[in-house]
Every structure is written in structure tokens, then in C-alpha cells.
Amino acid sequence: MIHSTVTYSKSPVERGYTDTLLEVDLSSKKIFIKPISEEMRRLYVGGRGYCLKLVYDGTNAATRYDSPENVLALAGGPFCGETAFAGTGKFILGTISPLTNTFCDSNVGGHFFPLVKLSGFDAISITGKSEKDLVVVIDGDKGGISIIDAPKQEYTLFSSEELVDQWKDAGSPGNVAFINAGTGAKNTFLGCVNSVYYDVRRKRCRAKQAGRGGTGSVMREKGLWGIVVKCNSPKSNANRPADRDRLRAAGKNLRKVIKHVDPKAMSLGTQGTTCLIDMMNSFHLLPVNNYQYGIDERAQDVSGCIFEEKIFEQRHPDGCFMGCSLACTKGCEQHLLKTGPFAGETVSVDGPEYESAAAVTNLGIFDIDFMLEYTWYCDEYALDTISTGVVMSFLFEAYEQGLLTSEDTGGLELTWGNAEAAIALLHRMAAGQCGFAREAGRGVRHLKNWIADRAAARLARTRSEVYEELSLFGMECKGLEFSMYITKESLAQQGGYGFALKGPQHDEAWLIAIDQLNKELPTFERKARALQWFPLVRTWFNIVGLCKLPWIDVRHPEAKNTKYPARNLPTIEYYLELVNATLGTQKTLDDLLLESERCYLLHKLINLRQGFGTREHDSIPLRAMGPVFINEYNSRKHYYETCLKEEVGVALDGKSDQKRLQTLQDYRRSQYEKLTDTVYEEKGYDRNGIPLDETLQRLDLDKPEYLDIVRMVRTRYEKPSDETAVNL
Numbered sequence: 001m002i003h004s005t006v007t008y009s010k011s012p013v014e015r016g017y018t019d020t021l022l023e024v025d026l027s028s029k030k031i032f033i034k035p036i037s038e039e040m041r042r043l044y045v046g047g048r049g050y051c052l053k054l055v056y057d058g059t060n061a062a063t064r065y066d067s068p069e070n071v072l073a074l075a076g077g078p079f080c081g082e083t084a085f086a087g088t089g090k091f092i093l094g095t096i097s098p099l100t101n102t103f104c105d106s107n108v109g110g111h112f113f114p115l116v117k118l119s120g121f122d123a124i125s126i127t128g129k130s131e132k133d134l135v136v137v138i139d140g141d142k143g144g145i146s147i148i149d150a151p152k153q154e155y156t157l158f159s160s161e162e163l164v165d166q167w168k169d170a171g172s173p174g175n176v177a178f179i180n181a182g183t184g185a186k187n188t189f190l191g192c193v194n195s196v197y198y199d200v201r202r203k204r205c206r207a208k209q210a211g212r213g214g215t216g217s218v219m220r221e222k223g224l225w226g227i228v229v230k231c232n233s234p235k236s237n238a239n240r241p242a243d244r245d246r247l248r249a250a251g252k253n254l255r256k257v258i259k260h261v262d263p264k265a266m267s268l269g270t271q272g273t274t275c276l277i278d279m280m281n282s283f284h285l286l287p288v289n290n291y292q293y294g295i296d297e298r299a300q301d302v303s304g305c306i307f308e309e310k311i312f313e314q315r316h317p318d319g320c321f322m323g324c325s326l327a328c329t330k331g332c333e334q335h336l337l338k339t340g341p342f343a344g345e346t347v348s349v350d351g352p353e354y355e356s357a358a359a360v361t362n363l364g365i366f367d368i369d370f371m372l373e374y375t376w377y378c379d380e381y382a383l384d385t386i387s388t389g390v391v392m393s394f395l396f397e398a399y400e401q402g403l404l405t406s407e408d409t410g411g412l413e414l415t416w417g418n419a420e421a422a423i424a425l426l427h428r429m430a431a432g433q434c435g436f437a438r439e440a441g442r443g444v445r446h447l448k449n450w451i452a453d454r455a456a457a458r459l460a461r462t463r464s465e466v467y468e469e470l471s472l473f474g475m476e477c478k479g480l481e482f483s484m485y486i487t488k489e490s491l492a493q494q495g496g497y498g499f500a501l502k503g504p505q506h507d508e509a510w511l512i513a514i515d516q517l518n519k520e521l522p523t524f525e526r527k528a529r530a531l532q533w534f535p536l537v538r539t540w541f542n543i544v545g546l547c548k549l550p551w552i553d554v555r556h557p558e559a560k561n562t563k564y565p566a567r568n569l570p571t572i573e574y575y576l577e578l579v580n581a582t583l584g585t586q587k588t589l590d591d592l593l594l595e596s597e598r599c600y601l602l603h604k605l606i607n608l609r610q611g612f613g614t615r616e617h618d619s620i621p622l623r624a625m626g627p628v629f630i631n632e633y634n635s636r637k638h639y640y641e642t643c644l645k646e647e648v649g650v651a652l653d654g655k656s657d658q659k660r661l662q663t664l665q666d667y668r669r670s671q672y673e674k675l676t677d678t679v680y681e682e683k684g685y686d687r688n689g690i691p692l693d694e695t696l697q698r699l700d701l702d703k704p705e706y707l708d709i710v711r712m713v714r715t716r717y718e719k720p721s722d723e724t725a726v727n728l
């Protein structure tokens with residue numbers, strides 16, 4: 001059934017922009033096509049910047065993930081869809097998250113947003129709620145938008161070729177793409193959004209995921225099954241840059257570096273991100289048993305080399321959009337499902353990515369077949385492989401510690417390495433099964449409270465005692481689960497996770513390799529400066545909707561001759577060429593960083609408005625800073641003893657192992673606090689993490705409404721007894 005439909009004349013793309021917004025209100029089923037103002041474009045650029053502004057404007061301090069006014073915003077950026085440069089298929093989804101109760105976003109590749117832009121839109125804003133599941137269809141060929149009933153089948157990846165065939169009309173399947181979230185997104189807070197496109201070389205659909213923060217759960221809460229786009233206009237030169245030749249030259253230079261460097265360095269082109277498994281394991285960074293350990297000899301059974309040789313089909317280049325020669329989107333063509341509703345079916349699996357594989361090692365499971373099963377079902381159900389994995393590993397540890405029993409878990413024996421229990425829990429969570437599985441689907445922050453209530457009564461301990469114990473190893477910050485790196489020995493990455501505005505996700509600051517592998521941040525000051533600079537550059541990639549991997553994971557040979565090799569400035573030069581050749585401008589890196597900082601601060605302001613965003617929300621669990629229990633300490637006893645002697649400067653004589661562990665923990669906590677003070681100063685915040693007025697002024701954010709937010713929050717700290725929530 002068609003609920004509403006409008007026709008429109010397509011805004012042409014000019015110098016990377018269409019300057020047009022598609023707005024859909026699911027409550028009234030109304031569709032609006034609106035111009036995007038020059039001011040919005042100048043101040044917020046695109047991608048995450050547009051999502052932040054749309055969410056800020058459409059919501060208020062009382063908005064929750066399920067409020068009808070919550071905005072699900074989607075935006076590409078000025079380079080989205082450019083086929084002559086690598087990494088241009090990305091877009092951002094942003095919303096008020098069910099996990100963090102404030103703005104959270106996730107980026108994802110594929111063909112979806114390039115086709116949306118080709119159809120005439122720079123951004124989409126979804127508001128309202130529908131009782132019935134609906135689909136928005138963008139027909140860029142005919143110039144029409146419709147809201148129709150969702151397809152009957154709940155399972156989507158399994159039937160995606162069928163859906164594409166149905167929607168393509170007379171056009172090519174390669175010119176249809178859709179986004180969608182499945183049953184897991186509907187029944188939990190951990191829902192991701194699948195970005196599905198037809199790969200003409202492999203002759204099958206591929207799916208990439210916007211994993212973090214529960215954007216898929218918001219989508220399903222709104223009654224939106226998905227959005228479909230089709231557009232058969234030519235993609236080449238569709239972004240209409242100001243200087244095509246200059247842009248092509250920059251794209252060619254970047255491709256040359258990728259071709260020369262990647263095969264000898266990370267091998268993303270043949271191993272995908274599974275190359276990180278070996279690298280992380282050899283530096284004690286691969287999460288094992290809920291981040292207790294960073295290394296395990298069984299990691300050799302799940303090495304990136306095995307994926308390259310035995311699992312990934314290497315016949316075709318695997319860029320998630322045209323023009324990406326780094327081509328890390330690897331996949332397994334045939335996997336026989338052993339469990340769940342599709343047991344016995346043979347399916348194709350996209351990935352696994354490093355994060356999904358490490359979510360499995362974090363359960364003490366080192367089995368490629370299980371990694372494929374876990375990844376496929378998470379994608380089919382639309383569950384974030386990271387948050388789902390961390391929820392499970394947290395529950396496994398709580399069970400192993402005796403804080404949960406099989407009575408609590410519905411009979412599941414959550415012991416390290418128990419793959420059968422892990423996959424059963426996954427199926428139950430996705431189905432929203434009442435009781436334990438439903439609680440698990442609410443995330444680690446919720447579970448800490450739920451387990452504390454039950455365990456305190458059973459163990460005759462106080463609730464706060466149990467809660468504090470759970471908080472030592474419950475790997476969440478701001479409500480979002482940690483992504484898959486052990487941070488115990490990298491103070492820079494501890495800050496990278498703790499200060500990240502949306503929670504501990506490495507897309508804001510991935511300093512682990514620079515700090516711990518390459519030892520490029522040897523001093524405290526270098527770490528603090530990196531925690532200012534890298535988040536801004538990474539935010540820039542998100543506001544323009546570009547993939548970061550060709551910059552951060554492929555170091556230009558000339559970078560070693562620069563003052564800060566880790567910044568990879570010779571490659572940044574190619575990006576500056578892309579900017580100026582597309583927009584016809586003369587921008588410098590400083591200009592880009594300023595744009596980025598403005599968007600970064602707008603995110604901070606939303607966090608503050610929603611009642612978060614201050615120092616206490618930047619604290620991280622002890623497990624992220626160092627060993628929590630004596631078994632962790634003893635697994636690297638010699639290393640920690642050396643740290644205590646040489647770094648902390650304490651004598652070990654006469655101290656028990658437990659006392660040594662405690663001294664180390666106190667030191668690590670103090671280092672994190674010291675880092676917090678220094679980074680806040682670098683960022684222009686006060687010691688509570690609140691931006692100074694002059695910081696807002698410098699960024700053109702000194703409007704009364706923004707200044708009011710920071711002043712209201714400041715008042716809370718001036719009167720510590722007043723616990724009134726910020727209510728603007």
C-alpha cells in the first residue's frame with residue numbers, strides 16, 4: 001500500500017552539493033523537500049556535521065531515543081559519490097541513542113548515499129513514528145518519493161537479491177541500494193543499520209554496517225523498516241567538481257601510494273581488516289576473555305593469513321564503492337549455517353571485520369567457522385557485532401565470577417570458550433526473548449544494575465558493593481560498549497576512548513598503533529596533543545563522509561621525513577587537493593580543522609544539553625587502565641614489575657603481589673586524571689570538561705542558546721548540592 005507520494009525535480013549536484021534535504025515525518029506520513037541554507041553548509045559542511053545540526057534543532061533536553069521528535073539523520077558529504085578518489089561511498093547516521101541517551105552516530109559505506117545524492121539529496125531527516133512498518137522509496141529516475149508498506153518478510157539479508165530484483169524495475173541491480181535493520185534491532189538497543197548494495201562482479205548483494213550506538217534500534221522504533229533508492233544516472237563525474245583534472249591527479253597519486261604500500265604493510269587489500277588480528281595479538285592488544293588478556297597462542301588459528309588464503313574470495317577487487325583501490329571489503333562466498341532459524345542454509349558472509357572477529361576471541365573462542373556464523377547472524381538480525389560481543393563477554397565474566405548463575409541466564413552455561421552458549425544467547429537476544437536475553441539486549445550499563453540487584457540479594461552483599469565490582473570490568477563508557485582494543489598499556493588510547501564524545505569507539509581517536517606499536521607518542525605532552533589533533537582530523541573525515549583507512553592505515557613513504565610521521569601529512573595533501581579541486585576553494589589544513597572543531601563542539605553541546613558531557617562521563621573502567629584481578633597481573637608479572645620499578649619508581653621488596661597490583665592501579669588512575677586535565681586544557685575546556693566561552697567564540701558558536709547551555713551546566717558545579725538536571 002502507498003501511504004503518500006510526492007514528485008520532485010532533481011537538484012543537480014554542483015561542486016559536491018545538491019543543497020537539498022529530504023524530510024519524512026512518519027507520524028503524519030508527510031514528505032518535505034527543503035533547501036539547505038548557505039549558513040548550514042558553511043558551518044556544518046555535511047556528514048556528521050549535518051546530522052549533528054539536524055538532531056540538535058529537532059530535539060530538546062527531554063528527548064529520548066523513542067520520543068517521536070527524535071531525529072534519525074543521514075548525510076553524505078561533499079565528496080560522497082566521487083568516483084575518482086578512494087573512500088567516497090561513506091555516509092553518517094546520527095540520532096539520540098538508546099544506549100547513551102545523547103547524540104551518537106555511525107558511519108557506513110556502500111552505494112546507498114552516492115545514489116541518494118545522485119537522486120538530488122545531501123541529507124535525509126526522519127522524524128515521527130508509525131505503528132506499521134514502512135519503507136521510504138526514493139526514485140531518482142522518475143523524481144518521486146513514496147512511503148509504502150514494508151515487505152512481509154522480516155529476514156532481509158537472506159532475501160536481499162530478491163528485494164533488489166523487485167525494486168530495480170527496468171534498471172540495473174547495481175543502481176539500487178537500500179538500508180534496513182532486522183529483528184535484533186527491533187528487539188534490543190544494540191541495533192545497527194545494514195547498507196545493502198548489489199555487487200555486479202560477485203553477482204550478489206553485499207552489506208556494510210553502521211554498527212555503533214543503536215541507530216538501527218531507533219529506525220525500527222520509528223516503524224521504519226528501511227529506505228530504498230534507485231537511480232540509473234551515470235556515476236562518473238556526477239559530483240561535478242570545480243576542477244576535474246586536478247582532482248583526478250590527486251586521486252591517482254593516492255592510488256599509487258596504496259598500490260605501493262599496502263601489500264608490504266597491512267595487506268588490507270587481501271586480508272581486509274582481519275590483518276589486525278595478528279598485529280594486535282603480537283602486541284598484547286587483542287581482547288581475550290572480556291579484555292583480561294591481550295594475547296593468546298590460539299590466535300594463530302584465526303590469523304589474517306588464513307582468511308586471505310582459505311576464506312576470502314580474491315578474484316575481484318572489493319572496494320565498498322567505486323574508486324576505492326584499497327578494497328578492504330572482503331567476504332566469504334559460502335558458509336554453511338549450523339544454528340538458528342537458517343540452520344542448514346549456505347550463505348555469503350561479508351567480512352568478518354577485525355572488530356567482529358575480536359568480539360569472538362573476547363569470549364575465549366578461536367574458531368573461524370564460529371566467527372562467520374556470529375558475523376552473519378549479527379548482520380542478518382542487525383545487531384552491532386561490537387556491542388553485542390561486549391555484552392556477551394561481560395556476562396561470561398560475571399558468570400565466571402559467580403555474580404550470575406544458570407538460573408539467571410535461562411540455563412546457559414556462560415563459561416569461556418562455550419560457543420554453543422554464546423550463539424544461543426545471540427539468537428535469544430535477537431528474538432527479544434523475555435527475561436535474561438531481553439535484559440542483555442539493553443547493553444552493559446543496564447546490565448550492571450540488573451545483575452547487581454539479583455546478585456546482592458543472593459550473595460547477601462550490598463548492592464553498591466556488587467555494582468562497583470561489576471563496574472571494574474563492565475566495558476562501557478557513556479553507555480556505549482568499548483570497541484576491540486586492549487588499552488591497558490596505552491594511556492593515549494585510554495584517553496582516545498574516554499574523551500570520545502559518543503563513547504569508546506575508535507573512529508574518534510585510534511592512537512593504539514601510533515602509541516603502543518610505533519612508540520610515536522613517547523611523552524605525556526605528545527599524547528595530550530595527539531588527543532587534540534587526531535580527533536579533529538578524524539571528525540573531519542566524518543563531516544565530509546570519507547573513509548579514513550586510505551589515510552591512517554596506509555602511510556605515505558614521505559611521511560617519515562616529516563616532523564610528525566604519524567599524522568601522514570603527505571597524504572593529507574591529496575585530501576586538500578580533493579577539497580579545493582571539488583569546491584573551487586583555497587582551503588588549508590587549518591581551515592579544515594576549524595570546521596571540524598566547530599562540529600566537534602556542537603556534539604559536546606548536545607551532550608551537555610542532554611545532561612552528560614562533563615568530567616564524570618569521561619571516566620573509564622579500571623580494566624581499560626590496567627589489570628583488575630591478580631590473574632591478569634600475574635599473566636604479565638615481569639612486565640608489570642618492571643613498570644612499577646622504572647615508571648612508577650617504587651621499591652617492590654616486601655610487597656605482596658596484591659599490594660603491587662594495587663600500587664599499579666593507583667598509579668594508572670592518577671595518570672588518567674592528569675591526562676584529563678591536560679587534554680581539557682588543549683581542547684579549551686575548564687577542569688570539569690565544560691567548554692570555555694572563548695572556545696565557543698573562536699568557533700562561531702557563541703550564540704545565546706549555546707552559551708546558555710554551558711552556563712547552566714557550570715552552575716551545577718558551582719553549587720554541588722544542587723542536583724537539578726539541566727532543563728532547557
Ligand code: SF4
Pocket residue numbers: 086087088089109318319320321324325326327328329547548549550
Ligand atoms: S578502504 Fe575499505 S571501507 Fe574504506 S572505502 Fe575502501 S573498501 Fe570501503
